[in-house]
Each structure stands twice: as structure tokens, then as C-alpha cells.
Amino acid sequence: MIPASLHYHRARDLTEALELRQAYGDQLRPLAGGQSLLPALKLRRDRVDTLLDLGRVTELSYVAHRDDHLAVGALTRYHLLLGDPLVDRYAPLLAAAAAAVGDPQVRHLGTVGGALAQADPAADLPLALVALDAVVVLRSATGARQVPAAELAVAPGVTVCRPDELVTEVRVPLPGPARWRYLTFARPALEWSVVAVAVADSRVALAGMGPTIRRAYGVEAALAEGAGVTVAAARADEGCDPPDDVRASAAYRRHLSRVLVARALTDSGTTVEEPR
Amino acid sequence: MSIDAQPGTTTVAVTATVNGRPENRRVPARTLLVHLLREELGLTAATVGCDTTSCGACTVLLDGRSVKSCTLLAAQADGADIRTAEGLADGDRLHPVQEAFGEHHALQCGFCTPGMVLAVVSLLQENPGPLTEHDVRHALKGNLCRCTGYHNIVRAVLALDGARRAG
Numbered sequence: 001m002i003p004a005s006l007h008y009h010r011a012r013d014l015t016e017a018l019e020l021r022q023a024y025g026d027q028l029r030p031l032a033g034g035q036s037l038l039p040a041l042k043l044r045r046d047r048v049d050t051l052l053d054l055g056r057v058t059e060l061s062y063v064a065h066r067d068d069h070l071a072v073g074a075l076t077r078y079h080l081l082l083g084d085p086l087v088d089r090y091a092p093l094l095a096a097a098a099a100a101v102g103d104p105q106v107r108h109l110g111t112v113g114g115a116l117a118q119a120d121p122a123a124d125l126p127l128a129l130v131a132l133d134a135v136v137v138l139r140s141a142t143g144a145r146q147v148p149a150a151e152l153a154v155a156p157g158v159t160v161c162r163p164d165e166l167v168t169e170v171r172v173p174l175p176g177p178a179r180w181r182y183l184t185f186a187r188p189a190l191e192w193s194v195v196a197v198a199v200a201d202s203r204v205a206l207a208g209m210g211p212t213i214r215r216a217y218g219v220e221a222a223l224a225e226g227a228g229v230t231v232a233a234a235r236a237d238e239g240c241d242p243p244d245d246v247r248a249s250a251a252y253r254r255h256l257s258r259v260l261v262a263r264a265l266t267d268s269g270t271t272v273e274e275p276r
Numbered sequence: 277m278s279i280d281a282q283p284g285t286t287t288v289a290v291t292a293t294v295n296g297r298p299e300n301r302r303v304p305a306r307t308l309l310v311h312l313l314r315e316e317l318g319l320t321a322a323t324v325g326c327d328t329t330s331c332g333a334c335t336v337l338l339d340g341r342s343v344k345s346c347t348l349l350a351a352q353a354d355g356a357d358i359r360t361a362e363g364l365a366d367g368d369r370l371h372p373v374q375e376a377f378g379e380h381h382a383l384q385c386g387f388c389t390p391g392m393v394l395a396v397v398s399l400l401q402e403n404p405g406p407l408t409e410h411d412v413r414h415a416l417k418g419n420l421c422r423c424t425g426y427h428n429i430v431r432a433v434l435a436l437d438g439a440r441r442a443g
Contacts, residue, residue: 001327007284008305008351024282031352038308038347039329050284051305055352079341079402103418104398105332108341109348188417191330 003041007050014057014139017166021052022141025163028052032075032114035106060113060168063087069135069171074113078125079104081112091172093200096182097128102191113167119153122193122208122247126153128182129170130213131198131205137169144168150205153212177201181268183260187247194248195256197236199264208247209240209257216240219261233262288351294319295363301350309353310334310345313360321361321390325420332419335391336360342398344418361390364397373397373436380432384423392419396433400440407437 009028011017020028029048031037032055040046054060060075063086070090072081081087081098088095101107101115101124115125116136129136129149136147138161149170152159161167177200184196184207195208197216202223204216218238222231242253284305291300294317301316313319313336322345325333334346337359364371373396376382383389399407399415407415412433413426421429 002308002311003306005286005304006306007282007286008288008349009283009285010351010354020283027282028284031349034349034352035329035347038349041306042308042327050282051349052283053349053352102329103332104395104402104415105335105342105344105418106329106347108338108343108398 001042003038004044004047006041006048008053009050010053010055011057014059014166014168017052017054017057018139018141018164021166022164024050030054030117030166032111032117033077033109034114035102035110036114036118036120054166065090065174066171069173070176072112072170072172074116074137074167074169075111076113078107078110078112082107090174091132091176093128093132093177093180093182093198094125094172096180097124097198100124100182100184100186100193100196112170116149116152116167116170117159117161119155119157119159119212120192121153121156121210121212121243122196123213124182124184124193124196124207127196127205127207127213128198129172130215131180131200131203132172132176133200133203134173135171136167137171138162138165139168140164140166146171150213150215155211177203179268181264183264183267185256185260192247195242195253195260197257197260197264199261199268204236204261204265206236206240206257206261209237209242209253211241211243214240216257216261219265223265229262229265233258233265236261288354290350290354292353292355293357295359303350305349305351307350308346309336309348309350309358312350312353313345313358319360319362323387323390325387325422330418330420331388331391332395333388333391335394335419337394337398340398340401342395342418359394361393364393371397372439373400373432376432376436377429380428380435382425382428382432384421384425388419388421388423392416392421392429395419396429396436399433400436405437406441407434409434412437 218235
């Protein structure tokens with residue numbers, strides 16, 4: 001299998017990439033690590049007129065500690081988050097999510113920004129970023145804006161990123177959570193999570209439970225009211241609309257979400273008295 | 277470049293160092309790296325198994341790290357240092373990972389072997405160890421052996437890891 005015929009252009013740097021996005025918008029599809037986009041193009045589930053390869057935009061590969069946040073460049077490959085001293089110290093939840101992505105080969109190419117732009121409802125990094133209440137920076141040739149990670153995706157494969165913009169950075173607010181846990185349930189041969197949960201202090205986020213990654217507000221509200229882990233986790237699927245698909249039925253996903261949230265809360269050390 | 281005309285070409289010049297040799301080819305932009313290697317350069321150790329980023333039979337080293345060459349455009353590898361299983365041995369002397377695979381009978385039909393060996397080379401470079409059996413199995417999850425010969429593959433990797441710490 002190979003992609004349908006396409007045009008290819010390698011951006012020299014971020015400035016050129018943004019100028020081209022401004023001039024040609026969606027006629028140019030950004031190519032980051034390609035670990036989701038290329039399989040889709042090969043299967044002809046997706047088609048592009050022109051690929052705008054961002055592989056040389058190395059200025060967007062970094063992890064930096066700033067005053068009140070940890071900044072991660074959009075073209076930082078997953079494997080660079082593993083063992084990074086700043087990530088280990090300030091956002092170990094990100095490393096846990098990165099470790100859950102695919103396999104070493106995929107982690108050597110896939111990028112944080114690529115995962116966000118792809119907006120897969122079962123993606124690992126975006127799930128951790130939602131739990132961490134991270135902010136995504138979208139940049140165009142004329143300026144930049146910040147969007148909460150939870151509001152970036154609006155549907156599977158669809159984000160609020162405009163045709164003239166690129167995802168350039170994510171910012172994880174500091175101090176990070178004192179208690180955190182990343183748990184995914186996946187069929188090993190398929191890699192993608194059926195359901196995954198990320199806990200960061202009082203925030204709980206779920207993947208695989210609807211068209212986009214979302215916060216489990218029912219669980220969060222229950223915990224805020226002083227509920228025990230079991231009672232709170234029972235509300236994991238509240239407001240969710242999980243898909244019935246090849247990976248799992250909707251009912252099974254609901255069950256999984258409650259089990260995983262209970263485990264993640266317990267493992268993260270959420271110390272709330274059980275009511276019974 | 278000017279932005280007056282929409283950028284992008286249907287063919288791309290790819291210059292890369294492959295197994296230590298400079299190579300230069302012009303290929304259709306949609307060409308995958310595995311096809312450049314197999315069909316343009318005649319390097320057939322990287323095989324196309326699943327063609328869906330799952331089996332790892334197409335694994336090569338890109339600037340020293342394992343990647344699946346069925347899920348990378350040849351154009352993306354421009355300027356890179358690429359190593360395939362053909363380029364591992366030093367003349368008649370096999371690479372230590374190749375030696376260990378032979379020693380521990382870590383191959384049966386051989387289809388997955390080039391990718392498996394390169395995945396192990398990448399693992400040992402990245403992870404100073406010591407490695408547990410779980411570490412090894414987890415690190416090789418992107419490489420499937422259709423003979424299900426994992427046991428001896430893991431044994432070979434653990435032996436390599438032990439040897440490098442002993443030596």
C-alpha cells in the first residue's frame with residue numbers, strides 16, 4: 001500500500017511553514033512524525049493535495065522550564081519525553097503517557113503536536129495534557145493564541161486549529177499534580193487504548209469514551225463532595241457517549257471507565273474514606 | 277523560495293547515507309522508505325510484512341534509532357544516516373546482536389529477523405540496562421515473530437545485556 005499521488009514540500013523553518021499556511025491553508029497538510037497520517041494515507045482513509053513536511057523545523061523540539069509552566073515544543077518526539085529530567089521532575093504523567101504510545105519505533109518518530117492535531121479520541125499524550133490542564137499554543141504568521149488542551153479537539157480528527165495555524169507548543173502549568181496516575185486498557189495487538197484514564201490531583205480525564213478526550217466531571221464533583229473512590233468512580237461514564245465499534249462495545253467501555261478510574265484514583269493515592 | 281506558486285513537487289530528490297555509503301535518488305513524493313531501500317537500492321533485508329505499522333519487519337535505523345520504514349516517506353529520510361541489516365556486519369564479522377541471535381537460536385523462518393535485530397541494536401543503544409525479561413519483551417512489542425519464537429529472542433537480548441555489563 002502506498003499513498004495516492006501527492007505533492008511534497010519540506011519547510012525550511014517555522015517562518016516559512018507559517019507563511020505557506022497563511023497563503024495556502026488546508027491545501028497544505030502539515031506532516032510531523034507521520035505515525036498516524038501516513039497509515040491513513042496508505043489506507044486511503046485520508047487524502048492530501050500537498051504534504052508540508054515539518055521534519056526540519058527542529059526549533060520546535062524542546063522541553064523548557066519557564067516561570068509557571070513546563071513548555072514542550074510541538075515537534076518533540078515521544079521518545080525525547082522519556083528520561084527527560086525536566087519532564088521527570090515536573091510532569092512525570094507526560095512521560096507515563098508517552099511510554100504508553102505504540103512501540104519504540106513509533107515513539108522515535110511521533111510528535112506531541114502531531115498527536116494533538118490528529119485529535120484521536122483514544123490518544124495518549126492528549127489525554128495526559130487534558131488531565132494536566134495544559135494549554136496548547138496555536139501560531140499563525142500574524143500571531144499566536146492559547147487554547148486549553150480540553151478544547152482543542154471538537155470531533156475525531158477535527159480541531160479548532162485554523163488552516164493558517166500550526167500547533168507550536170504545549171504548556172503544562174506548574175506546580176504539577178502531587179498525585180497522578182496514567183492507566184490504559186488496550187488490546188496489545190491493536191495498541192490503541194479502548195479506554196484510558198489520567199488522574200492529576202482532583203482532575204480526571206478519559207480517552208475512548210466519546211468523540212473527544214474529556215474530563216470526567218461526575219467523578220471530579222463526587223470527589224469534591226468528599227465521596228469515596230468507589231462512589232466517585234461509579235460516575236466515570238456520566239455524560240459520556242462512548243462509541244460502539246470494532247475495539248469494544250459502548251457498554252463495555254462504560255464498565256472499563258468505572259474500573260479504570262477506581263484503580264487510577266486508588267493508585268494515585270487519592271485518600272478519601274470509603275463510605276462503607 | 278517564492279510563495280507565489282503553491283509549493284510542492286510530485287518527485288523528490290533523496291540524499292542519504294545508507295550503510296555508510298552516500299546515495300542519491302529521485303523518487304515519486306509518495307514513495308515509502310522501505311520501497312526506496314528495496315526497489316531502488318536493492319537492499320531487501322527490510323521486508324514488508326503487515327504494511328500497517330504493526331509487525332516491525334521493515335524496521336531500519338534512522339540516525340541510530342529504530343523506525344518502521346513502511347511508515348516513513350523516503351523524502352522524510354533525506355539527509356539521514358540509514359542502516360539496514362545488510363550494513364551491520366563488519367566484513368565477515370557479524371554484529372554482536374547477529375552473533376547472539378545465532379548463538380541462542382533466536383530465529384526460525386527469518387522473516388522478522390532483520391527488523392528484530394535492528395530493534396535490539398536500537399534498544400541496547402538507548403537503554404544502558406540492566407534489562408529484565410519484561411523490559412525486553414516490552415521494548416520488542418513493535419516486532420512480531422510469525423513463528424512465535426520470542427523465547428529465544430528474549431534470551432539472546434538478555435545474554436547481550438549481561439555480557440556488556442560483565443565485559
